[in-house]
Amino acid sequence: GDSVTQMEGPVTLSEEAFLTINCTYTATGYPSLFWYVQYPGEGLQLLLKATKADDKGSNKGFEATYRKETTSFHLEKGSVQVSDSAVYFCALSDNDYKLSFGAGTTVTVRA
Amino acid sequence: KAGVTQTPRYLIKTRGQQVTLSCSPISGHRSVSWYQQTPGQGLQFLFEYFSETQRNKGNFPGRFSGRQFSNSRSEMNVSTLELGDSALYLCASSLGRGRAVNEQFFGPGTRLTVL
Numbered sequence: 001g002d003s004v005t006q007m008e009g010p011v012t013l014s015e016e017a018f019l020t021i022n023c024t025y026t027a028t029g030y031p032s033l034f035w036y037v038q039y040p041g042e043g044l045q046l047l048l049k050a051t052k053a054d055d056k057g058s059n060k061g062f063e064a065t066y067r068k069e070t071t072s073f074h075l076e077k078g079s080v081q082v083s084d085s086a087v088y089f090c091a092l093s094d095n096d097y098k099l100s101f102g103a104g105t106t107v108t109v110r111a
Numbered sequence: 112k113a114g115v116t117q118t119p120r121y122l123i124k125t126r127g128q129q130v131t132l133s134c135s136p137i138s139g140h141r142s143v144s145w146y147q148q149t150p151g152q153g154l155q156f157l158f159e160y161f162s163e164t165q166r167n168k169g170n171f172p173g174r175f176s177g178r179q180f181s182n183s184r185s186e187m188n189v190s191t192l193e194l195g196d197s198a199l200y201l202c203a204s205s206l207g208r209g210r211a212v213n214e215q216f217f218g219p220g221t222r223l224t225v226l
Contacts, residue, residue: 032213043115043201043217051213089154093213097167098144099203101154 006090006102021075023090031092033073038087115218129190134202142207143185148199161207
């Protein structure tokens with residue numbers, strides 16, 4: 001079945017550092033890929049998405065490229081801020097009306 | 112546009128009781144999905160409804176059930192509560208068809224505690 005594997009955290013960074021969170025997936029079809037972010041006490045917010053190979057999703061300085069050859073969708077941000085501290089989830093949907101999520105990566109950015 | 116709303120936000124129940132959670136999707140969205148989030152199991156899919164029909168169901172016991180109304184609002188019910196049902200229950204809505212079929216928007220969740 002479909003599955004998502006993302007790097008385990010927690011990840012602690014200084015402000016303005018570069019952030020990468022690795023995500024790889026297994027799917028039988030051609031899934032859509034997503035990154036969601038969860039702030040403490042809140043639900044999930046869609047951060048970015050990509051629906052086909054080589055698509056690049058971007059939002060709020062975050063980027064991720066759908067790499068079919070490596071089945072990856074790594075999240076990157078060039079310069080993080082304290083406000084980026086949150087839990088990040090990689091997810092896929094294989095046209096079966098559900099999202100399959102990775103375990104989540106906790107990111108803490110220190111001033 | 113108002114986002115996904117879930118009520119109540121917090122619930123405390125005892126083992127053996129039942130509970131009903133409610134979700135109102137974004138206006139115009141016809142699909143509602145439910146997920147359970149726990150520290151041990153992470154985010155797990157419960158079920159998805161579109162136009163009052165369940166299109167997919169996760170691997171949960173029959174104690175977990177749901178329904179969707181003609182106005183796209185949805186409820187999920189958990190009967191005979193167990194301690195392990197303590198979790199954050201998240202509702203998500205989407206258009207449910209077309210290119211954005213998989214793009215889901217989440218509510219703030221209902222925190223259920225079973226004592």
